[in-house]
Amino acid sequence: MKINNLINKVGVLTFILLFVFQSCSSSNDAADDTPVVVAPSNLSVQVEVLGKTADKPDGDGSGKIHLTITASNATSYKVLIDNQLKEIFTGDFTYEFTASGTKNYPIIVSAYNGAQFVSSTTSVNVFVSRKLLWADEFDADGAPNTSKWGYNTGTGDGWGNNELEYYTTRPENVIISNGTLKIKAIKEEYLGSHYTSARLLTKGKFSFKYGRAEVRAKLPVGGGTWPAFWMLGDNIDTAGWPLCGEVDILESVGNNPNVNHSSLHSPGRSGNTPDTATTTVPNSATEFHVYAADWSPESIKFYVDDKLFYTYANAASTPFNQNFFLILNLAMGGNFGGAVDPNFANATFEVDYVRVYN
Incomplete structure (x- = not known):
């Protein structure tokens, strides 16, 4: 009777160990199937001041600028400009400053792929005429x-x-x-x-x-x-x-x-x-x-x-x-x-x- 009980206990323990092993193996297999999110890289930000000439180095007074943004593996971008945060999904972004006068504005651009991101900081001088x-x-x-x-x-x-x-x-x-x-x-x-x-x-x-x-x-x-x-x-x-x-x-x-x-x-x-x-x-x-x-x-x-x-x-x-x-x-x-x-x-x-x- 005791031997039978021992065999039964060993059988149950073996079953439990096999279940745990299989569960772990299934979890590992699922983890292996999860796609790897690659952080964006090679972020480039080009700033164009509209109406900029040799005589008007800070623009024509419209206050408009255009950003051209590129980055490897990026799916979206965020631009912090003029104390405003803008989210965009292409690399083309136009912004119009409204405060009159000539001022230097910092610009922070972040390229995202899921939770992974990379950032770059630049600035621009812009002239806005009084309207x-x-x-x-x-x-x-x-x-x-x-x-x-x-x-x-x-x-x-x-x-x-x-x-x-x-x-x-x-x-x-x-x-x-x-x-x-x-x-x-x-x-x-x-x-x-x-x-x-x-x-x-x-x-x-x-x-x-x-x-x-x-x-x-x-x-x-x-x-x-x-x-x-x-x-x-x-x-x-x-x-x-x-x-x-x-x-x-x-x-x-x-x-x-x-x-x-x-x-x-x-x-x-x-x-x-x-x-x-x-x-x-x-x-x-x-x-x-x-x-x-x-x-x-x-x-x-x-x-x-x-x-x-x-x-x-x-x-x-x-x-x-x-x-x-x-x-x-x-x-x-x-x-x-x-x-x-x-x-x-x-x-x-x-x-x-x-x-x-x-």
Whole structure:
């Protein structure tokens, strides 16, 4: 009985060993059938700047380049360019830079075959000419163009600044005539407010990311007036202020005439923001001047009549790397506008044009 049991146990053990052996042999056979993925090699990247000549070594201003990429055993490529990652499946790749000026751009190209890859780094100098993206020349008499401008109306509970005006869409407060937009603040009793004015904005109609925004304007006169040309982030309805970011290109107050303030508001730097600077603008109420901001991922530079007076160092951690829309308004009083002259009757913020470039 014991011998039979021993034989049975040996038989079972033999069966198990044979099963394990066969399983291992099957696994090895399957592994042997797996195709070997060969890493790409001999990666070559040729960069052509469109319109490049001896006289125009950085291109014709279009900002376009063409890459010709080759590599042995490559099935796809990834190109990191202008802070964007592009995946392509042929060796031909065209890209258009949009930031105006001449700049050196690094380019990283990786050739892939499955998980295997090889990379190469190069760079290119490209010139991008300034192009007009959007503008209003205010050359048609009547109300502002509704395809370009909307309005904020009412008191807005002082618009967060204890302002005193009621914003309307009436021609008494906003009108285009003789080639300029006129936003007029009036001392009058209107729906519980003592002053009326207007606030125009391009929200939902036009916004942009990076470029140059400028206004040519003549400023109002009178203590308590507060004209402005500024921008807010498109995400204000979801993110709120100041998380959306605010860029004030032109701000001036009648209680301190001929001084332009340019400021930026962001989380932890709202209200009395430290990100601000001023410059003197002689005869700002009797002569037109151009107030502008050049905006890029690296900086926001503020100018009056093309004279740089303030540079803000932009960074990926700020809100100033998304689309922003434009605002034109004339406020009365408030935290920044200050006390209104008791003799104030009316004043006009006159705008020749608003332009946005790449």
